[in-house]
Amino acid sequence: MKYAIELVGITKRFARTVANDNVTLSVSAGSIHALVGENGAGKTTLMETLYGIYQPDSGKIRIHDTEVAIKSPQDSIRQGIGMVHQHFMLVPTLSVLENIILGAEDTRNAFLDLAKTSERITALADKFSLSVPLNEKVQDLGVGIQQRVEILKALYRKADILILDEPTAVLTPQESTRLFGILSELKQQGKTIVLITHKLNEVMEISDRVSVMRKGKIVGEMDTPTTSPQEIAELMVGRPVLLRVEKSKANTGKPVLSISNLSYVDRRGVEILKNVNFSVASGEILGIAGVEGNGQTQLVECITGLVKPTSGTISLNGVNLVGFPVKRVFDSGLAHVPEDRLKRGLVVDFTVKENLILGLHTRQEFNSRLSMRRSAIEQNARMLIKKYDVRPDDPDAIARGLSGGNQQKVIIARELSRNAQLIVASQPTRGVDIGGTEFIHRSIISERDKGKAVLLISADLTEVLSLSDRIAVIYDGMIVKIFPDNKVEESELGLFMTGTKGNGREASLA
Amino acid sequence: MAEKRHWLEHSITQNFFVPVLAVVLSFAVGAIFIAIVGQNPIEVYYVLFSQTLGNEYGIGQLLFKTTPLIFAGLSVAICFKAGLFNIGAEGQLQIGAFATALVGMYTFGVPAFIEIPLLVLAGIVGGGIWGFIPGYLKAKTGAHEVINTIMLNFVALALVSYFATNIYNVPATVHTPSIAPTGRIPRFDVFFSGFEGSPVNFSILIAIVAAIFVWYYIDRTRPGYELRVVGLNAKAAEFGGINVARNLILSMTIGGALAGLVGTNYVMGYKYYFEEGFSTGTGFMGIAVALLGNNNPFGVILAALLFGMLEYGGLVINTMVPKELVSILQAIVIIFVISSNKIFRKTLVNYMKTRTLSVNQ
Known part of the structure; x- marks a missing residue:
């Protein structure tokens, strides 16, 4: 068998951590190769080294049997390598066409030859059934289409090796299926694909071969048909793991949060939330499923007091929170795990102990007359770090240096330490590895079992399905469906999430 | 993380060390300018330091x-x-x-x-x-x-x-x-x-x-x-x-x-x-x-204190070099400090890395 990519003994160090430790990986030409591992296992670093973003400290790279020196992404593009990053590298205000040709423009007498280029791209798109609207601005497109633009961008640069970093992280089930169709098509046409992921069902569904990384090393490599999700998961984590969340039946009590006729019109006059009604009772987890950008962010911001709804009421234990400043909302008995931990949840330049009191810093226990009580802050940190297994176990570690999973644990620890009646958890395990996810899920369920009401908002359907006791679907600012239990197929949810099924108005009145 | 760190790795020492290094280097560059105007940098700096730090009046000023x-x-x-x-x-x-x-x-x-x-x-x-x-x-x-x-x-x-x-x-x-x-x-x-x-x-x-x-x-x-x-x-x-x-x-x-x-x-x-x-x-x-x-x-x-010294020192060496030179020196200090943060820190960290590596091997 011929190899498209051979990485031999790649080692890459960052300061004191070894991101890739003598990694050897061979990818057969014309195959789909999955590269899996937990966050921080070194998958992305390895691929970004191949793509020329990093230089390895040692090791060799061979492309189609020829040893190459890749010093920059330009070099790797020249070698026919394309990469679709987890966060798209597109210019939102430019059109699709402009984005595709950016940096590789065809010119005629120093002017762009758009007509000719446009023809070429259309031909290329047709060949791989990648339909994209060439003249629309990227900012007006959904993420699924933006991703196709990224793929087309790589193909336009004559890539025959395509690296995709967590490509389904932002997609709906339907979009993911569509993407996999495209990937199969690309494979048919002889392209080689490396898929970085930590979703095991995807590995099983699409890949020919899978390599598992842990702590910078390749710990296993198998042909996909010969392995199982359980085996892969254990290799990733290094110990037996529970892929299914274990939880008992919900012991539902009185409603804690009741939202009625909630609407929100943003500053531009766009109606983001339309007459939303639902409630969450103590002892239950209500999951909200939906494609990102359908009003989830604003719904959470309304509940937590970060923005003021246009109309409607949000009552927490009978108290209407609308119009309360954030601090008073918290004091009314709410905890909030924000969707974007770096933007809202953490001060990354602060130490862990300073982050662990954000929002709780006005509490008496942390303050004496003039100054803050440093011993109390330190003690609080030590207790929470231990309880939530935050690593490193150093209250003075700077939050920026923690892995995504540990940063998230800091936030979860802080918010659960409020001991609030209602927990609003937005994307609680986004970018968190299997081990961390397992831990966070268990923490959330144990809060539920203590009688807390949990509102879970997640773009990860597996998470919504496995944690929730009831599931609401949000589409275009409306709750289009509330399922009384979690026994529903992903594909069925997907239909509601994309507005194919469900009439908003009827459902939200129901 | 019980691992022992090199002293240069601590941000406190870096925060102190980097500006000091920047100041020293800017004085070195300043020496070139002094030489250009035809004076002996060592003499000028000697006067600068001795007249500002060498007696109580200078310190007072x-x-x-x-x-x-x-x-x-x-x-x-x-x-x-x-x-x-x-x-x-x-x-x-x-x-x-x-x-x-x-x-x-x-x-x-x-x-x-x-x-x-x-x-x-x-x-x-x-x-x-x-x-x-x-x-x-x-x-x-x-x-x-x-x-x-x-x-x-x-x-x-x-x-x-x-x-x-x-x-x-x-x-x-x-x-x-x-x-x-x-x-x-x-x-x-x-x-x-x-x-x-x-x-x-x-x-x-x-x-x-x-x-x-x-x-x-x-x-x-x-x-x-x-x-x-x-x-x-x-x-x-x-x-x-x-x-x-x-x-x-x-x-x-x-x-x-x-x-x-x-x-x-x-x-x-x-x-x-x-x-x-x-x-x-x-x-x-x-x-x-x-x-x-x-x-x-x-x-x-x-x-x-440093800028205070430069300000008064400028008056002291006024007779030896044009007064603009002091402004140049001040400007160089600032430029070095602003740009040093990244450059020096990186150099320091690299230096420390090669050291710890060679120690480990």
């Missing part, structure tokens, strides 16, 4: 120049901690110093233990108001504080210059009448004869107290915690129930008040009146001082 730089540096630093760039220290110190002089000239007969705090307070209030305005505009309208503080500098300068030359001036001068004698802050030479002739006075103690206050406030108090959250991540502050607008206003007001204290040195400790043009860009030097001091109050003191 140096400290006299340092005091206002500490106030201005603290002013910029505390705003920076809240994520604001205060270019307005110059205007704030003009208003503050003028307020001190104004109150001082109308309060004759008040005992010193009331008069001195009163005049200090006048400076705080004057500067504070001038900091509050751009802070309020930033918080309520989003108007950028850089533009507004620059504009308010012009307004402040024009205002005090008008009042100091037309309304409250001693006829045929550009200064106000003297403040009440009880409002005077004693000079060093009253107690230590070695400082004879130098205007250095005990307002430098106020500057040091101010630095301790700023450190304690930022590092130890709850409002200081909130201010830092706002400066590092306003979205997270919002999330944590912190009133961002109030913190922006507060930090600019405190910043203005700190700059307003400059009058203690000049008005209360030196001339005993306000004079048009008394500050030659002290507020702007404050930016460099804060930068070199890494926005740390004690770093600010050290940086102010």
Whole structure:
């Protein structure tokens, strides 16, 4: 068998951590190769080294049997390598066409030859059934289409090796299926694909071969048909793991949060939330499923007091929170795990102990007359770090240096330490590895079992399905469906999430 | 992480080491310029250091120049901690110093233990108001504080210059009448004869107290915690129930008040009146001082000492080299410090890495 990519003994160090430790990986030409591992296992670093973003400290790279020196992404593009990053590298205000040709423009007498280029791209798109609207601005497109633009961008640069970093992280089930169709098509046409992921069902569904990384090393490599999700998961984590969340039946009590006729019109006059009604009772987890950008962010911001709804009421234990400043909302008995931990949840330049009191810093226990009580802050940190297994176990570690999973644990620890009646958890395990996810899920369920009401908002359907006791679907600012239990197929949810099924108005009145 | 770290890896040593390295290197580059104008750099530097640090008079002059730089540096630093760039220290110190002089000239007969705090307070209030305005505009309208503080500098300068030359001036001068004698802050030479002739006075103690206050406030108090959250991540502050607008206003007001204290040195400790043009860009030097001091109050003191030395040293070596050379030297220090942070830190870390690697092998 011929190899498209051979990485031999790649080692890459960052300061004191070894991101890739003598990694050897061979990818057969014309195959789909999955590269899996937990966050921080070194998958992305390895691929970004191949793509020329990093230089390895040692090791060799061979492309189609020829040893190459890749010093920059330009070099790797020249070698026919394309990469679709987890966060798209597109210019939102430019059109699709402009984005595709950016940096590789065809010119005629120093002017762009758009007509000719446009023809070429259309031909290329047709060949791989990648339909994209060439003249629309990227900012007006959904993420699924933006991703196709990224793929087309790589193909336009004559890539025959395509690296995709967590490509389904932002997609709906339907979009993911569509993407996999495209990937199969690309494979048919002889392209080689490396898929970085930590979703095991995807590995099983699409890949020919899978390599598992842990702590910078390749710990296993198998042909996909010969392995199982359980085996892969254990290799990733290094110990037996529970892929299914274990939880008992919900012991539902009185409603804690009741939202009625909630609407929100943003500053531009766009109606983001339309007459939303639902409630969450103590002892239950209500999951909200939906494609990102359908009003989830604003719904959470309304509940937590970060923005003021246009109309409607949000009552927490009978108290209407609308119009309360954030601090008073918290004091009314709410905890909030924000969707974007770096933007809202953490001060990354602060130490862990300073982050662990954000929002709780006005509490008496942390303050004496003039100054803050440093011993109390330190003690609080030590207790929470231990309880939530935050690593490193150093209250003075700077939050920026923690892995995504540990940063998230800091936030979860802080918010659960409020001991609030209602927990609003937005994307609680986004970018968190299997081990961390397992831990966070268990923490959330144990809060539920203590009688807390949990509102879970997640773009990860597996998470919504496995944690929730009831599931609401949000589409275009409306709750289009509330399922009384979690026994529903992903594909069925997907239909509601994309507005194919469900009439908003009827459902939200129901 | 029980692993033992190389000493250079600690941010504290880096924060100290990097600026010091930058200063040393800038002196080396300055030597080239001295050589270009045909002087011997070693001789010039010898005179520079011996005349500023070598005798009490020189030290007195140096400290006299340092005091206002500490106030201005603290002013910029505390705003920076809240994520604001205060270019307005110059205007704030003009208003503050003028307020001190104004109150001082109308309060004759008040005992010193009331008069001195009163005049200090006048400076705080004057500067504070001038900091509050751009802070309020930033918080309520989003108007950028850089533009507004620059504009308010012009307004402040024009205002005090008008009042100091037309309304409250001693006829045929550009200064106000003297403040009440009880409002005077004693000079060093009253107690230590070695400082004879130098205007250095005990307002430098106020500057040091101010630095301790700023450190304690930022590092130890709850409002200081909130201010830092706002400066590092306003979205997270919002999330944590912190009133961002109030913190922006507060930090600019405190910043203005700190700059307003400059009058203690000049008005209360030196001339005993306000004079048009008394500050030659002290507020702007404050930016460099804060930068070199890494926005740390004690770093600010050290940086102010360096710039104070350069300012007075410039006068000392005036006969040997053109006075522009001192400006060049100051500028080089600033440029080195600004660009050093990244470059030197990286070099240091690399150096340390190769060392630990070779130790491990």
